[in-house]
Amino acid sequence: MTALLELDAVEARYGPVQALHGITLQVAEREVVAVLGANGAGKTTTLRAISGTVRRSGRLEFAGKPLRGGPEAVARAGIAHVPEGRGTFTELTVHENLRLGAYTRRERSVRADVDRVAQWFPWIHERAGQQAGTLSGGEQQMLAVARALMARPRLLLLDEPSLGLAPMIVREIFRIVRELNEHDGLTVLVVEQDARIALRTAARAYVLEVGRVALEGSSKELQENESVRRSYLGY
Amino acid sequence: MADFLQQVVAGLASGSIYAALALALVLIHRATGVINFAQGEMATLSTYVAWTLTANHGWGYWPAFAFTLAVSFLGGAAVHQAIIRPNEKGSVLRVVIVTIGLLIFVNGLVTLIWGGEVRAVESPFPAGTTVIAGVAITTADIGTIAVVLGTVAALWALLQYTKLGLAMRAAAVNPAEARLVGVRVTWMLSFGWGLAAVLGAVAGMLAAPTVFLDPNLMAALLIYAFAAAVLGGIDSPVGAVVGGLTLGVGLNLIGTYVDFVGADLRLPVALLVILVVLLVKPTGIFGKSEVRRV
Amino acid sequence: MSLRRTLVPVVSFVALTVVVAVVPLFVSEFRAQELAYVAIYLVAIIGLNILTGYTGQISLGHGAFMAVGGYTTAILMADHGVKDIWTIPLAGLVAGAAGFLFGIPALRLSGLYLALATFAIAVSMPAVIKRFEGFTGGGTGINLFGVPELTASLTPVSILGRELSFNDWLYYLSWSIALVGYVVAWLLLRGRAGLALRAVRDSETAAQSSGVSLPRYKTLAFGVSAAYAGVAGSLFAIATTYVNPDTFPVALSILLLVGVVVGGLGSLVGLIAGAVFIQFLPTWSQEVSKSPGAPSVVSGALLIALMFVLPMGVAGLVERLRLLTRRIYHRSGS
Numbered sequence: 068m069t070a071l072l073e074l075d076a077v078e079a080r081y082g083p084v085q086a087l088h089g090i091t092l093q094v095a096e097r098e099v100v101a102v103l104g105a106n107g108a109g110k111t112t113t114l115r116a117i118s119g120t121v122r123r124s125g126r127l128e129f130a131g132k133p134l135r136g137g138p139e140a141v142a143r144a145g146i147a148h149v150p151e152g153r154g155t156f157t158e159l160t161v162h163e164n165l166r167l168g169a170y171t172r173r174e175r176s177v178r179a180d181v182d183r184v185a186q187w188f189p190w191i192h193e194r195a196g197q198q199a200g201t202l203s204g205g206e207q208q209m210l211a212v213a214r215a216l217m218a219r220p221r222l223l224l225l226d227e228p229s230l231g232l233a234p235m236i237v238r239e240i241f242r243i244v245r246e247l248n249e250h251d252g253l254t255v256l257v258v259e260q261d262a263r264i265a266l267r268t269a270a271r272a273y274v275l276e277v278g279r280v281a282l283e284g285s286s287k288e289l290q291e292n293e294s295v296r297r298s299y300l301g302y
Numbered sequence: 303m304a305d306f307l308q309q310v311v312a313g314l315a316s317g318s319i320y321a322a323l324a325l326a327l328v329l330i331h332r333a334t335g336v337i338n339f340a341q342g343e344m345a346t347l348s349t350y351v352a353w354t355l356t357a358n359h360g361w362g363y364w365p366a367f368a369f370t371l372a373v374s375f376l377g378g379a380a381v382h383q384a385i386i387r388p389n390e391k392g393s394v395l396r397v398v399i400v401t402i403g404l405l406i407f408v409n410g411l412v413t414l415i416w417g418g419e420v421r422a423v424e425s426p427f428p429a430g431t432t433v434i435a436g437v438a439i440t441t442a443d444i445g446t447i448a449v450v451l452g453t454v455a456a457l458w459a460l461l462q463y464t465k466l467g468l469a470m471r472a473a474a475v476n477p478a479e480a481r482l483v484g485v486r487v488t489w490m491l492s493f494g495w496g497l498a499a500v501l502g503a504v505a506g507m508l509a510a511p512t513v514f515l516d517p518n519l520m521a522a523l524l525i526y527a528f529a530a531a532v533l534g535g536i537d538s539p540v541g542a543v544v545g546g547l548t549l550g551v552g553l554n555l556i557g558t559y560v561d562f563v564g565a566d567l568r569l570p571v572a573l574l575v576i577l578v579v580l581l582v583k584p585t586g587i588f589g590k591s592e593v594r595r596v
Numbered sequence: 597m598s599l600r601r602t603l604v605p606v607v608s609f610v611a612l613t614v615v616v617a618v619v620p621l622f623v624s625e626f627r628a629q630e631l632a633y634v635a636i637y638l639v640a641i642i643g644l645n646i647l648t649g650y651t652g653q654i655s656l657g658h659g660a661f662m663a664v665g666g667y668t669t670a671i672l673m674a675d676h677g678v679k680d681i682w683t684i685p686l687a688g689l690v691a692g693a694a695g696f697l698f699g700i701p702a703l704r705l706s707g708l709y710l711a712l713a714t715f716a717i718a719v720s721m722p723a724v725i726k727r728f729e730g731f732t733g734g735g736t737g738i739n740l741f742g743v744p745e746l747t748a749s750l751t752p753v754s755i756l757g758r759e760l761s762f763n764d765w766l767y768y769l770s771w772s773i774a775l776v777g778y779v780v781a782w783l784l785l786r787g788r789a790g791l792a793l794r795a796v797r798d799s800e801t802a803a804q805s806s807g808v809s810l811p812r813y814k815t816l817a818f819g820v821s822a823a824y825a826g827v828a829g830s831l832f833a834i835a836t837t838y839v840n841p842d843t844f845p846v847a848l849s850i851l852l853l854v855g856v857v858v859g860g861l862g863s864l865v866g867l868i869a870g871a872v873f874i875q876f877l878p879t880w881s882q883e884v885s886k887s888p889g890a891p892s893v894v895s896g897a898l899l900i901a902l903m904f905v906l907p908m909g910v911a912g913l914v915e916r917l918r919l920l921t922r923r924i925y926h927r928s929g930s
Contacts, residue, residue, distance in 0.1 A: 118482060142484035154479040156472055166465070167472050171484035218483070337708045339715075389903055394707045395654055396903055399857050402850055403899030410892020418888055517889070525719055528712060536709075567727065573720040580713050581701045 069131070071096045071254055072117070072222055077125035079109075079116045086112040088278040089125070094222070094256050099248050101265040101286070102258045103299055104275035110258040111151050113275070114224045117141070117256075118148040130221065143171050147220035151227050153211040157200030161191060164199050164210055168217030177217065184213045187243055205236035212243070216253075223247075225257040229264065237261065241268045262299035266290050274299070307437040309554050315443035316512075317550015318450035322505040323520075323527035324534065324542035325454065326498035332537050333474040333494035336386060336397050340404035341527070342520030344381070345502030347408055348374040349510050349519060350416055352503070353423060363426040367507060371500050378499025379492040386495070387488060412517045425511035446508050453504050454543060457497060470494055522569055526553075529572040532579050535589025544587065549575065609779075609864070616771045620764050629763040629835075630875060635770035636831045638871035639777050641856050643824020646781060648853070649861030650793040651817040654707065657714030658825045659849030660721040665691040665826030666833035666844060670738040671731070673746065680746050680834050684773070687830035688823040695822020699815035718849035722841035737840025746837065770831050777824060778864060784820070793817060825852075851877075858902055860911025869910035 070093035079087040087109050094100045102110045116123040119137045127134040129144055138148070147168075156164050165184065169177045185191045188209050194202070199210060208228055215223055225244070229237040245268050247253040259265035266272060266286040274282040274295060282295065289295050323341065330338045338344075348370050355366035381404065389400050427445035431438045461467035472480040473490035480487050502520075509523060530549045534541025549572065557568050579586060620628045640662060647653050665687035672678040672686065698717075705713055725732050732738070740746055747769075752759045760768065784790065792813050833839045851874045859870020877898075881891030906913055 120478070120481070138481035139484050139486050142482060148482050150479065150482060154476075154482060156476050156479060158475050159468075159471065163468055166468055167480070167483050167485070170465070170469060214483070331708075335708075337712060385900060389907075392903070392907055394711075395648065395857060396907055398654060398656075398708070398711055399854060400900055400903050402854070403896045403903070405896070406850075406892050406899065407896025410889040410894075410896060413889025414887055414893055415889075525716070528716070532712070567723065570720040570723045570727075573716040576716045577713055580705055580709055584704060584709060 070094060070128075071098075071130060072256065073126070073128040074113075074117070075126035075128075077113075077116055077123055077127060079112050079121050079123040081112075081121065086121075086278055087116060087123070090116070090275070090278070091280060092273050092283070094254060096221075096254055097248065097252045098271065099244065099255045099257065099269040101262075101269035101272040102256065102275060103260075103262045103265060103272055103289075103295075104281075105298075106260075107277075108275040109278040110275055111226055112278075114148060114150075114226050114256070114258055117224060118146060120148070120150075142218065145218075145221040146224060147215035147218050147222070148224040149211045149215050149226060149228070151230065153204075153207045155199045155202075155207045155211050155214070157198070159199055160196050161199055161202070161210060162195040164214050165191070165217050168214030171218055180217050180219075184216050187216070187247070188213050205232050205240070208232060208236075208240060209243075212240070216247075221254060223253055223255045225255060227258055227260060229259060229261045237264060241265075244268060262295070263301075266300075304437050306555075308439070309558050310551055311437065311439050311443055313551030313554030314547055315446045315550070316554065317530075317547040318447045319505050319509050319523065319546075320526045320530045320550055321543045321546025322450050322453065322501050322508070323523060324530035324546045325457075325539055326501035326505070327527055327531045328534075328536060328539055328542040329494055329498045329501070331531075332539075333470070333491050334382070334386065334390070336401065337536075338498070339398070339401040339524075340408060341498065341502055342524030343405050343408035343412070344374070344378065344499055345506035345523075346517065346520045347412055348377075348499070348503035349506035349515065350412055352507050353421070353510070353515055354416070356424075363424075367426075370503055370507065374499040374503040375496040377496075378502075379496035381499075382492040382495035383488075387491075409517055416517075418517055420514050420516040423510040423515045442511070449508060450504065453501065457501070458539075460497075466493070525569060525576075526550075526572050529575045529579075531586075532576050533586055535586030538586065538588035541586050541588035605782075605864075609775075612864075613775060616775065620767055625761060625763045628767045632763065632767040632770045632835060634868075634871045634875045635767070635774040636828050636835065637852070637855060637874045638774045638867060639770070639831065640825050640828035640852055641859065641867055641870050641874075642774070642777050642781050643821035643828075644852055644856050645821075645861060645867060646785070646793070646824075647817050647821035648856055650785065650790070651814050653702070653814065653817065654711040654853070655714040655821070655849075656711050656853055657717040657721075657849050658821070658852045659844045659846065660714075660717050661691045661695055661822040661825035662829030662832060662848065662852075663721050663725065663839075663844035664694050664822075665829030666839050667725070667732055667738070667829075668826070669830040669833045670740060670839045673740055673743055674738050681769075684827055684830045688827040691826020691829065692819045692823030695825070696815055696819030698822070699818025700811075702818060703811050703814055714849070715846075718846045721844065725841040733840070735841060737838060737843070740833065740837040740839075746834065766835055770835070773827065773831065777827070778867075781824075789813070789816075854899060858899075858906075858909050860906075860909025860913070860915075863911040863914065865914050866909055866911025 072094040074090050074092050076089045076091060077087060078085065078089060090109070090113055102113060104110050112121060115121040117127065117134070119141045129146065134141060134144065141148070156167065159167070162181070165181055166177055169180055181191070190206070191213060199207065202210060212225070228240050241264050244255055244257065248255055257265060257269065266289060269286055271285050272283070272289050273280050274289070282289065282292065284292070290300070323345065326341055327338060330336055330341070351373060352366045352370040355361040355369065356363055385400060385404065386397070389396050425442050427442040429441070431440050432444065461471060469480070469485045470490045470493060473485055473487040474494065477487045505523065506520060510519065513519060526549060527546070530545035531542050533549060534543070534545025553568050553571060556571060619631065623631070640658060644655065644658050647655055668687040668690045669680065669683040672683045673680055702710060702713070726734050747753050747765060752761055753765050785793065829844065832843070836843065855870035855874040858873045859868070860866035877895055878891060881894040884890065884894045908915070
């Protein structure tokens, strides 16, 4: 199975500081893959490298073609990035957030897409006119995912969806991710601090340390791995 | 009483001109965080272009008006792309100097091309007055208010109801996230500068018949526009319009009824407004308090 | 501070002093007068540099403080018979007080807003001056020509046995003050004050958490820079022998800020370059073309181009050259 997304020896830096020292990973179509690691290991930077938010070097390929350019180009290529901290447009309404999600699509009406997305998040229709900044943290996270879905992406990049959210809501979000993957065949690459729930949702995972891939394998393998258990799963 | 109302209406007319230019300043500040000190001069240039078309090339007023708006739009966008964007990453000081350099450049350019004489310009509105509810209002005043309100309404519709307008708003408030959904943020910002230039051109063309056309047409107007923008809230479009109208009416009334001020101290009064607002409530009437993220 | 690091600036300063002392012997009177103006602008931008370069507060209104100083001198000389030299420190004090007072409310404004507020002051100054006619002579201004308190105006003054014409006297007066002013600024900025000011510029929040009293230093900076501007204004009034509301227009305030930026914040070389720029830009622009408006076109274009090419100003260029020569020196040495 050829990979949908391929990274080979990808490096990235923030000014003089090098954050990624050569990341190699693949994500196949219809897979859910997790990226784990401690703070500062480079998980968020990896997603930023993919979406072009940070300058990167090395080989990145998406659907067989090299992935170049900034975030605008990457979005057009079919990758939706839900950044750390949700990235909702807090000053705009829920509906406007969704319309923006569909920005790269050429259809005149996004009505059908909003309905489709509302199937996963039923409260969207009621709150369409509400300012996004007044939503709760969990709702904003769901809005961010909904917005990403509006673009009908081939790959969804999720950055730390559990950040600042109550466990119940986190479970709900990951349940939706799993269902999106199973029902719609959505490919997902999720970065997560909460290794437990990530490994329960994803099929495979990579563990990053200091800007490099330290471990990789199926979720089952990693769950049984001694050091992973001690460092990230707490037992 | 009728006299008072007349002053109010006259104030609304001049105020709508301040509002247009103030809105241009606010648009630019919201989108790119820059205070464009050259906004007035750019508007002057536009006004001269319109004037040349009608006076030297026999164009009709309104065709020249429309053409000038189009040219102004392109000019504003070009200025953003060529001059502002490369300096965005520099310090605040650098951007201030650049817009000041632009101010000096355009002012000189206008003098160079058309000379420094003061010229009388025809008003597009017929002379004469209409009487409404016992108050005599000049047609020119009505026309001015109508044109500005029309422009502002069109702009509002563009921003609220179109995909482009939505993208522009997104680019202004959250450029990083806007990129992630595929918005070409830089183009949106240039678009914003283009719209601001259009507003400036409208202000200039409406002001010219009253204040006469010369290279320093907009110098005082720029200060009034700053005062209006600051009063309303430098990031609030609604504030710019309300601020402009309020300032126009206020200045007119103060100039007429307060002897100490008379006609020549209107400018310092406007400046006093700027200072007082900046010191008492820097975010203006409609602005939100700036949150200092530590 | 290593000996070498303190020695180099001191030696170059002494060299500069010698050069300054000797120049009038070789140039015409007209040139001497032009160079005197360079010194006057230098005084003003040394002060503005403390404000903008060190505490990061942008002022587009320092021409107004020059006006305060200039009018103080004119009024003291014309109406109260004070000798011109004694009015200079007084002008500085008055302007400094005004600056300090403005500095207090200015604390609430940042960056662009402060630029806007000071711009407003600069624009309104002429009108305000006109309004208080009784004091300032209104639109007609105050004429200092022929006033006996003006040194060397009626008869040449004799210093150290040499007779100096008005222009030469002006040159030495301005440059002496400029050089002294620079030394004072240098001393002010070397100590704790300077460290605190630079901390404020680089990160206000960090400085505050280190215990630096932000308000105190920022208002002090305003006061000090205004004092310098006041002294410059006083010298300006003496030089032009005449003040009226248009002597200190908005353009001057703008030019002062431009001079600081073009010169580059910080070094003496940069500041001198900035002062030269302020004095000679109008002349150079006119040499390119005398058509009305052309000088502005040239100045404006030059200004924009400079921000692209030399955003750090002349000082930045000098610094880059210094690093380059040091690199070459090390490479050839080892």
